[in-house]
Amino acid sequence: MIKKIIFAVLILAAIGVGTGIYMWNKPHQKVEDQTAIMVTATKLAADYAANEKAADSTYLNKAIQVKGTVKETETNADGGLMVILQTEDAMIDIQCTMRDKGVQVTKSTELSLVGFCSGSGITGVSLTDCVMKK
Helix, strand or coil: CHHHHHHHHHHHHHHHHHHHHHHHHCCCCCHHHCCCEEEEHHHHHHHHHHCHHHHHHHHECCEEEEEEEEEEEEECCCCCEEEEECCCCCCCEEEEEECCCCCCCCCCCEEEEEEEEEEECCCEEEEEEEEEEC
16 A cells, blocks of 8 residues: 555656656747737726726737837846836836847837736836837
């Protein structure tokens, strides 16, 4: 009986280790490989302001192509560029953390970015792993 229990525990441990190795080596999702939901910065902010739960079901963890005007740029703690797009709501901005650190963006320019939506926070709606769309 004890041998069967030890055998079962070893099988479960092997399955757990195998799953862990698979998840660790799983390729990172790239936004370029996804079909993006196209939206303006103003519409994205308005959707989150109107109903955050409904907006999350539409946008959260999905590729979003957002078009808007650059309000400002900042450098984050990792030395990466964060582009902040302006909206009609002064309390909600769209914060786009760029994947590549060498990206040059000028204030007041209109551009289109693609990234994964991370949802809404205190300072606005966040997009991560963003790249410029031409």
